[in-house]
Amino acid sequence: MQAVRRCGAVDWRLTAAFIGGVVFAVVLGLGFDGLTPNEPVGATDRARLEVGAAEQLSQSGTGPLSPDDLAIDDGADGTPGGGGDAPDDLLPGRQTRGRWTPAREAIDPRLQALLDREADGALDSVAKASGGKAGRSDCLVSFLAVDLESGAVVASRAPDRSMAPASNLKLVTTLSALHVLGPDWRFRTPVEAAGPLNAGVLGGDLVVRAGGDPLFRDGDPDYARGRLAQLAGSLAEAGLRRVDGALVLDLGSFAPVGPAPGWPTSSASWTGSYGYVAGLTANAGLVDIAFEALAGGRTQTTIAPSPTGLREESNVASTSQTVNDVQIGLYDSSGRLVLKGELGPPGRSFERDIRHPNPPALFAALFLRALADRGIDVRDGFREARGVAPGRELAALETPWIDLITPINQDSVNPVADAVFLAMGGATSGQWTREAARSAVAGALTDLGIDPRGLHQVGGSGLSRDNRISPRMVVELLRAALAQPPSVRQRFLDSLAVAGQSGTLEDRMGGTAASGRLRGKTGFIQGASALSGYVETLGGRQLVFSIVVEYPRLGGLNNSVWKPMHDSIGAHLAQWSP
The missing domain is CATH 3.40.710.10 (DD-peptidase/beta-lactamase superfamily)
Structure with a gap:
C-alpha cells in the first residue's frame, strides 16, 4: 500500500522496546519489508524513532506497452x-x-x-x-492470467x-x-458566514463544511497551504476583515478520525502509510519532515506543510561522523512532535513523512495562518462541530478528484x-x-x-x-x-x-x-x-493478470520471497x- 517516500537504498527494519512508558523504535539499515505496508522505504543509515506510549529477461520485439495498445472498442454510442x-x-x-x-x-x-x-x-x-x-x-499463492485476444484463461x-x-x-x-x-466530479469545500457581515466584521462564526478534499499533490507537501491561501484571498476580496467568533469545522457525516476496522496493528502506525482520512484535512493528513546536516554542528529541519498545529520541539545536531541517529517522537494524546538526535557528516540528508494525529487540526492551523496573512483576524481560534445550521456562502474550494x-x-x-x-x-x-x-x-x-x-x-x-x-x-x-x-x-x-x-x-x-x-x-x-x-x-x-499471496505475518518475506x-x-x- 503506500505512502511511500524513498529515503535511501536499503530498507528499514523496526524493532521496539518499552522503556519507561514510551515506545522506542529503532530503525536499522537491513533488508526488510519496511515500516510501511506497501513498497519499502529505504535508508542507508540507522535512525531511531521514538513513538509516544499513547499511540496506539532482456527486452526485444515490439515496443513498450502503451495504454492505446490495451484499447478495446467502445459501444456504438460510446457508453x-x-x-x-x-x-x-x-x-x-x-x-x-x-x-x-x-x-x-x-x-x-x-x-x-x-x-x-x-x-x-x-x-x-x-x-x-x-x-x-x-x-x-502456511502460505497460499493464487493467480489468473487471461489472453485478451482469445478470452482464454492461459x-x-x-x-x-x-x-x-x-x-x-x-x-x-x-x-x-x-x-x-x-x-469531471470535484471535491467542494464551502466557507459560510454564521452571522451578519457588516463593514468587514462577521458577527458570528466562520464555518467550513467538510467536503472530503484531501488537498494533496504528490511530491508537494505545501500544495494545501497554497490552496488555503487562495481561499483566504477570496474571503478578503469578499470584504471579510474580522471574525467575532471561531473558525468552525463542520465535519458532517464523516466518522471520527482514527484507524479503520482491520488496520494492521503496528509500531509503525505513526508513519504516512497509516494516514487518517478526514472530512477536512491538508496534504492528506501527512506531514513531511526533512533534515539536512550543516557545518558548525547545525542541522536544518524543514516541516511541511506548516504550521502543523502540533507542539514542535526540534534539537537535531550535525556531526562530522557518518551517522543517522534521528529520533522522531509523535505523541497523539498531547499533540507533541519531538525531533532530536544526530545527523552527519554535513551534506547528509534524511526525510520522512508521518501521519498527523488529527488532520482537521492541521487544516485549521494552515487556514488560520492563511487568514492572518490576509489580515483577517479570528477572535476565538477554531473548534470542531457537526450539524451546524446553514449560513451564507462566502467562498469555496473546488478540486478535481x-x-x-x-x-x-x-x-x-x-x-x-x-x-x-x-x-x-x-x-x-x-x-x-x-x-x-x-x-x-x-x-x-x-x-x-x-x-x-x-x-x-x-x-x-x-x-x-x-x-x-x-x-x-x-x-x-x-x-x-x-x-x-x-x-x-x-x-x-x-x-x-x-x-x-x-x-x-x-x-x-x-x-x-x-x-x-x-x-x-x-x-x-x-x-x-x-x-x-x-x-x-x-x-x-495482451494479457490481464492478478497474483495474490497469503502468508503468515512475518517480516522479510515480501522482499525476499514474494516480490x-x-x-x-x-x-x-x-x-x-x-
Whole structure:
C-alpha cells in the first residue's frame, strides 16, 4: 500500500522496546519489508524513532506497452455496454446484457508449468527465509492470467479464493470512482458566514463544511497551504476583515478520525502509510519532515506543510561522523512532535513523512495562518462541530478528484484512496461514510457487469486486513476497465505503475521482458502480497493478470520471497506466446 517516500537504498527494519512508558523504535539499515505496508522505504543509515506510549529477461520485439495498445472498442454510442458491444473477438467473455462471465479455460501447459515452478519455488523457500517460523503449507499463492485476444484463461492457480488484496484494492476504488463520479466530479469545500457581515466584521462564526478534499499533490507537501491561501484571498476580496467568533469545522457525516476496522496493528502506525482520512484535512493528513546536516554542528529541519498545529520541539545536531541517529517522537494524546538526535557528516540528508494525529487540526492551523496573512483576524481560534445550521456562502474550494488517481494507483497513497472511496458515498447519498461508499461501489460493479458479492471492502486503500476479493474478480475488473469510454479507460491505464519506469514498479523488473510492458498495481501488508495488471508480450499479445499471496505475518518475506516471485511471473507473462 503506500505512502511511500524513498529515503535511501536499503530498507528499514523496526524493532521496539518499552522503556519507561514510551515506545522506542529503532530503525536499522537491513533488508526488510519496511515500516510501511506497501513498497519499502529505504535508508542507508540507522535512525531511531521514538513513538509516544499513547499511540496506539532482456527486452526485444515490439515496443513498450502503451495504454492505446490495451484499447478495446467502445459501444456504438460510446457508453459502457450501450449501443453496440465491442467485437466478439476482443471481448469473448462478455454477454450482450453486459455481465462479465469467466473466460473460457484454455490453459497453456508451458506457461502454467513456468508459473507453477515460480510459485512452488517461492513456497519452498519460505522455511529458510522465515528462519523456520513458517513453511509452504502456511502460505497460499493464487493467480489468473487471461489472453485478451482469445478470452482464454492461459494460466490459473486457485483463482477463486477470497483473499486480502492489500493495495490491489485501489484498483476497485479508482475504477468504481471513474464510474460513479465520472472524470469531471470535484471535491467542494464551502466557507459560510454564521452571522451578519457588516463593514468587514462577521458577527458570528466562520464555518467550513467538510467536503472530503484531501488537498494533496504528490511530491508537494505545501500544495494545501497554497490552496488555503487562495481561499483566504477570496474571503478578503469578499470584504471579510474580522471574525467575532471561531473558525468552525463542520465535519458532517464523516466518522471520527482514527484507524479503520482491520488496520494492521503496528509500531509503525505513526508513519504516512497509516494516514487518517478526514472530512477536512491538508496534504492528506501527512506531514513531511526533512533534515539536512550543516557545518558548525547545525542541522536544518524543514516541516511541511506548516504550521502543523502540533507542539514542535526540534534539537537535531550535525556531526562530522557518518551517522543517522534521528529520533522522531509523535505523541497523539498531547499533540507533541519531538525531533532530536544526530545527523552527519554535513551534506547528509534524511526525510520522512508521518501521519498527523488529527488532520482537521492541521487544516485549521494552515487556514488560520492563511487568514492572518490576509489580515483577517479570528477572535476565538477554531473548534470542531457537526450539524451546524446553514449560513451564507462566502467562498469555496473546488478540486478535481481525477487529479488524485495517479497518486492512488501509481504511488499508492493510502489516505488519498480512502478519501476518494468516501467521496463515492457522499456523491451518491450525501453520506460520507464507509457504508454509503460500499453501496456506491457495489452499484458500480453491478453496472460494469461484475457480481459485487465477491467483494468485501472496508476502505479505499486496502490497508485493512478485513478486505477480501479473489484474483478472478480482479481480472474481471481489469477486463471491464478496457471496455469503458476512451476518457475513462485512458485515465485508468495512465494511473498504473509501469515496470522499470514509474511508481511502485520503478525499481522492479528492469532488464527483463516485463520492463516497459507490464502496467499494474502492487500491494503489500504483512501477511498479504499482490500484483495485478496488464502485460504486452514480446509478440504483441495482451494479457490481464492478478497474483495474490497469503502468508503468515512475518517480516522479510515480501522482499525476499514474494516480490521476486511476482517479478519472475511478470517476466514469464511478457515472454508468452500462444
